[in-house]
Amino acid sequence: MTTTAIPPVTAPDSARPRERRGRGGRLRPAYVFLSPWILGVVLLTLAPMAVSLYLSFTDYNLFDAPKWVGLRNYTDMFTADPRYWRSVGTTLLYVVVAVPLKLALALGVALLLRSTRRAKGFYRSAFYAPSLLGASMSIALVWRALYNDGGTVDDVLSSIGIHTGGWVADPHLAVFVVALLSAWQFGAPMVIFLAGLQQIPSDLYEAAALDGAGQWRRFVSVTLPMLSPVLFFNLVLETIQSFQVFTPAFAISGGKGGPADSTMFYTLYLYERGFSASHMGYASAMAWILLLAIGAVTLVLFKTSRSWVFYANEGA
Numbered sequence: 111m112t113t114t115a116i117p118p119v120t121a122p123d124s125a126r127p128r129e130r131r132g133r134g135g136r137l138r139p140a141y142v143f144l145s146p147w148i149l150g151v152v153l154l155t156l157a158p159m160a161v162s163l164y165l166s167f168t169d170y171n172l173f174d175a176p177k178w179v180g181l182r183n184y185t186d187m188f189t190a191d192p193r194y195w196r197s198v199g200t201t202l203l204y205v206v207v208a209v210p211l212k213l214a215l216a217l218g219v220a221l222l223l224r225s226t227r228r229a230k231g232f233y234r235s236a237f238y239a240p241s242l243l244g245a246s247m248s249i250a251l252v253w254r255a256l257y258n259d260g261g262t263v264d265d266v267l268s269s270i271g272i273h274t275g276g277w278v279a280d281p282h283l284a285v286f287v288v289a290l291l292s293a294w295q296f297g298a299p300m301v302i303f304l305a306g307l308q309q310i311p312s313d314l315y316e317a318a319a320l321d322g323a324g325q326w327r328r329f330v331s332v333t334l335p336m337l338s339p340v341l342f343f344n345l346v347l348e349t350i351q352s353f354q355v356f357t358p359a360f361a362i363s364g365g366k367g368g369p370a371d372s373t374m375f376y377t378l379y380l381y382e383r384g385f386s387a388s389h390m391g392y393a394s395a396m397a398w399i400l401l402l403a404i405g406a407v408t409l410v411l412f413k414t415s416r417s418w419v420f421y422a423n424e425g426a
Contacts, residue, residue, distance in 0.1 A: 166395035171388040183395035194396070196371050197379040200285060204375065205352040208289040213344055216296040220303035221333075234304070241297030250291065250361030254278055257287045257362075278362060281372040288358045288373060299344040306340030307333070335420045342419045346411055353404050356381070376400060 168176035187194050219237050243249050256262045259276030277283040318328045356377040367374030384393030
């Protein structure tokens with residue numbers, strides 16, 4: 111007895127376009143709900159970036175039509191503007207000081223809160239409260255009054271024989287006033303550190319204690335490796351934000367970057383060139399260099415993270 115193979119039944123070709131049309135019809139509501147976000151990205155982010163990129167190659171004073179000058183803004187920036195390089199140095203100094211200090215304070219307070227038994231919610235709220243204020247002008251002005259000549263900090267230091275004449279007026283100390291203000295608002299990374307600490311298994315600490323490891327050894331061998339992904343996350347975020355610092359520097363320096371350009375941060379100099387000196391083309395070029403620099407620093411952090419960031423599921 112012979113059997114004949116039955117060919118597979120395939121859907122008619124007319125059903126496939128109908129299926130594609132049905133899939134497209136199901137996606138239309140998604141695009142409708144996403145349309146405000148898409149319009150926002152296009153109109154408020156991509157379009158201004160494109161205009162800024164064009165203006166960076168022009169001479170534009172906000173009043174007359176832009177005049178194409180090619181790479182002149184970039185060459186002047188790197189070869190004929192010493193204040194630009196001072197702003198770069200000031201910003202790098204701020205990043206190197208503020209980011210480690212802020213992360214160290216956030217991690218230290220998170221460790222203390224993890225071991226706190228009573229009123230933990232109150233302490234969390236109290237330490238997080240400064241971050242709710244953000245980089246507001248009012249807080250920066252209060253901070254300037256504290257560190258100014260005759261301010262609270264100057265009076266306290268003078269009472270113990272340290273006479274500074276006010277940190278704000280000292281070119282060597284003014285940048286540290288801004289760094290301390292940033293470090294004081296460590297609430298956001300503290301909460302992230304606290305969440306990461308709660309995810310570390312207690313079995314690891316018990317095993318380390320049985321092996322005779324002290325508190326410092328447990329911190330170095332258990333806490334830091336297990337917390338390294340969270341530490342890396344906070345490091346990237348805080349580094350990017352530090353390169354863009356503006357409001358505290360503007361308030362503490364009175365908008366002029368003084369004394370002696372010691373608080374002339376990159377963004378503050380960009381603002382001065384664009385809106386005070388009406389060199390918007392030059393300011394646009396500075397903005398794009400800042401974007402590329404932040405991207406390069408972030409890329410370096412990601413590349414180097416492979417040697418010190420530990421993920422618990424890597425060995426699985």
